[in-house]
Amino acid sequence: MSDELKPSPAPLTQIRAAAYRHRLQLILALRVTVSALSSLLIAQVAHLKLPLWAVLTSLIVTQMSLGRSIKVATDYLMGTLAGVAYGGALAILIPHQSEFALFAVLALAIAPLAFIAAFKANFNVLPITAIIVLLVPSMQHVSPVASAMDRVLEVTVGGLIGFLVSVLVFPSRAHALTTDAAADTLELVADALSQLLDHHCGGERPDVREINAKIGAFLTKLNATGAEAEHERTARLTSGPDTGPLLRTLLRLRHDIVILGRAVGCEMPPEVETRLTPSLQTIAPAVGDFLHASGTALRARQAPPSLEAVETAFRAYSDAFGAVRRDGLTRTMSSEDAERFFALGFALEQMREHLKEVHRVVGEWTQN
Numbered sequence: 001m002s003d004e005l006k007p008s009p010a011p012l013t014q015i016r017a018a019a020y021r022h023r024l025q026l027i028l029a030l031r032v033t034v035s036a037l038s039s040l041l042i043a044q045v046a047h048l049k050l051p052l053w054a055v056l057t058s059l060i061v062t063q064m065s066l067g068r069s070i071k072v073a074t075d076y077l078m079g080t081l082a083g084v085a086y087g088g089a090l091a092i093l094i095p096h097q098s099e100f101a102l103f104a105v106l107a108l109a110i111a112p113l114a115f116i117a118a119f120k121a122n123f124n125v126l127p128i129t130a131i132i133v134l135l136v137p138s139m140q141h142v143s144p145v146a147s148a149m150d151r152v153l154e155v156t157v158g159g160l161i162g163f164l165v166s167v168l169v170f171p172s173r174a175h176a177l178t179t180d181a182a183a184d185t186l187e188l189v190a191d192a193l194s195q196l197l198d199h200h201c202g203g204e205r206p207d208v209r210e211i212n213a214k215i216g217a218f219l220t221k222l223n224a225t226g227a228e229a230e231h232e233r234t235a236r237l238t239s240g241p242d243t244g245p246l247l248r249t250l251l252r253l254r255h256d257i258v259i260l261g262r263a264v265g266c267e268m269p270p271e272v273e274t275r276l277t278p279s280l281q282t283i284a285p286a287v288g289d290f291l292h293a294s295g296t297a298l299r300a301r302q303a304p305p306s307l308e309a310v311e312t313a314f315r316a317y318s319d320a321f322g323a324v325r326r327d328g329l330t331r332t333m334s335s336e337d338a339e340r341f342f343a344l345g346f347a348l349e350q351m352r353e354h355l356k357e358v359h360r361v362v363g364e365w366t367q368n
Contacts, residue, residue, distance in 0.1 A: 020336040024177075027170045028064050035062040039158050048157065049150045050136070057158025062166055067174035067228030069166040073159045075122040080155045083113065083129025084148045090305040091134050091144035102134075128146070159332075174228035178366065181222040182246055183295030187254045188215055190291035191261070195353075197284040200344070201277050208261035215254050223247060241364050256351040263344035272329045272341075279317035281331055283348065286313040290355065294362045304362035306324045307355065314352045323346050 027134040039058035043051035060076060061070045087109050113126040129151060137147045190214060197204040226243035233242075286309045293305035324330060330338055 031165050032062050032231045033284050034169050039161040042157055044307055046156050050154055053154040054158035057155045058162035059161050061162030065172045065174035065177050066166050067231040069163055070231045073163050076125055077159055077366045079123045079125035080129050082135055083126045084151050087130030087133035088144050088148035097356045174225050174232050177225045178229045178243055179298050183298045185218045185250050185297040186221055186291045188218055190288040192257050194284040194288050196260045196264045197280055201281055214257055246361045249361050252354045256347055259347040263347055269332050272324050275320050275324055279320045282313040288312050297362055301366045304359045307359050310355055317325045
């Protein structure tokens with residue numbers, strides 16, 4: 001049936017597919033909404049002076065994963081307490097009834113705290129809290145001590161509500177997000193290897209920079225979710241494995257792809273090309289199948305796939321590579337091509353070892 005005659009998916013089916021594809025974002029939107037409404041309700045029942053700060057704090061604390069919520073809540077509460085203590089001390093110890101004195105005290109409050117926040121971005125709340133503690137008393141005609149206590153209470157309520165909503169309303173575990181991100185990265189490495197080796201065997205030249213940038217972006221995301229997963233482990237909210245070995249293994253695979261991107265495409269004598277191309281053509285599908293299956297195993301918490309086909313493909317290439325060297329067929333190559341030729345062999349040998357690590361860490365993750 002031609003594309004023109006194929007029926008288009010029903011609107012309801014399209015909506016369901018879009019909802020599933022963006023389910024994490026939809027769940028986050030729901031949690032943020034519940035968190036904001038709940039914190040506003042609690043703030044009004046408790047007659048807090050500024051319910052706005054409870055609502056804003058709950059929005060800040062409610063994050064994509066539980067691990068990130070823990071980190072944000074801890075940093076925000078610590079920053080608030082430090083800002084309240086410093087701003088309250090200035091407000092109490094230094095009279096600032098006049099406009100000039102107020103400007104001077106405000107400068108003393110902002111400058112050092114902004115300097116500290118410049119070194120620790122997660123303490124950006126420091127100067128903001130100090131400003132609130134200094135300025136709110138003159139607006140609401142309350143004492144600096146009362147303003148400081150109100151600020152701590154508002155942040156505590158908002159932070160507690162945000163954390164509870166993150167735990168109770170469709171919680172997203174960072175370990176599960178790490179698993180998905182790692183599986184996506186494995187599949188991306190498989191596709192990159194296929195493109196690079198296909199070019200080496202006569203196919204079109206891929207955009208190596210784009211390949212490296214895309215894998216780098218995925219690894220950045222993976223490192224962020226991995227750090228959040230470790231916060232969950234520290235807080236004993238999950239029993240998942242250590243993320244370190246998995247992250248390091250994927251980083252090594254990315255380094256292999258970078259080296260391959262520099263090595264592939266070198267000009268080889270016809271006899272060398274004839275000997276090596278058949279074994280090279282078997283590596284990409286074998287490794288690709290293994291990495292895709294490893295990603296599926298991670299998501300499903302199943303045992304890792306067999307390495308037998310991968311080992312067979314790499315062994316065939318290693319034997320052919322060694323035979324080419326022994327027969328002296330690389331002597332007619334230019335120095336640049338010979339360098340890239342040996343870099344290709346080195347990169348593939350490194351990838352062979354790193355694929356064994358993939359097999360091991362996938363097994364560790366699926367056993368938990």
